[in-house]
Amino acid sequence: MNPPVANPLQLFGDYLKVTGVAHIDPEPEGDPALIGKRLGLLNGSSWVTLWANYFGRLFLPGVHLVNVGNEAVQMNFMQAHRDGLPTPPQSNIDAFTRYAKDLVELAQVDAVLITCSTMNRAYPQVQAALAPYGVPVAQIDRPMMERAVAHGGRVLVVATHGPTVGSTQALLQETAGAMDRAVTFSGLTVEEAWHRLAVGDVAGHNDALAQAIRSHLAQEATGCVVLAQLSMAVFLLTYPDPASAFGVPVFTSGQCGMEHMRELLTGA
Secondary structure (H helix, E strand, C coil): CCCCCCCHHHHHHHHHHHHCCCCCCCCCCCCCCCCCCEEEEECCCCCCHHHHHHHHHHHCCCCEEEEECCHHHHHHHHHHHHCCCCCCCHHHHHHHHHHHHHHHHHHCCCEEEECCCHHHHHHHHHHHHHHHHCCCEEECCHHHHHHHHHHCCCEEEEECCCCHHHHHHHHHHHHHHHCCCCCCEEEEECHHHHHHHHCCCHHHHHHHHHHHHHHHHHHCCCCEEEECCHHHHHHHHHCCCHHHHHCCCEEEHHHHHHHHHHHHHHCC
16 A cells, blocks of 8 residues: 555644644644734635644744634535525535634634635624634635735736635725725736645646746736735745735735734734
8 A cells, every 4th residue: 555645654643733633722833922922713614724834833832822713614615606596505605604603612812813715705694603702713815905905006816726716806805994094906816826736746836936926926916926825925935025025915814814913912
């Protein structure tokens, strides 16, 4: 029997360094201002938990990360998108509301972060459901959108997954409205990057995005770029300083969203 990766011992070891195992004590190390805090991560699929934990630990050292979310949610909104139905389906929104309550009632989290771009449409219902508990809810993409609107100029919204596009563009427009600012944007979907990511070719995913961004920037004046999905934040592994590499800021939810949660959890 051939293992799916060349070094399974390394894989399992590295995975557990990022995710850890379930525990009820505070994290043993990290930022003293964050140790003892619990953040509920409301994911659109279970595989993206690795992203939520990696970028959570990177920008929120010391926070106890508690994840929920499964493939069924993603499969359901993918099917709805393929069938031309509203995305996300109401059944997904209802599920997210239940999961959010689980995070509060079972894990006593201090805040909940919706990490899925497609499921950002569930925010009003999740916020209303948690209001009686006094637990704040945030959308991982919102801080990224705020930075893009504040930066000014045309925003290039890049996605790799079709169901995400409508939700992300709607959030950008909602954010601009809340900031009382006008926003213009262009949309770009790079499906090749999604397909490469799906087979574990993270470097290829990043290369496909880079080529698409450079090609677009050569054709249209653009103020900044936003990468629509948390999964796309691995772009930073290849381009840790994207502003230098591309000449304009490239905002990711993995960084912007987690930096916002630091402010929320510390009361900054």
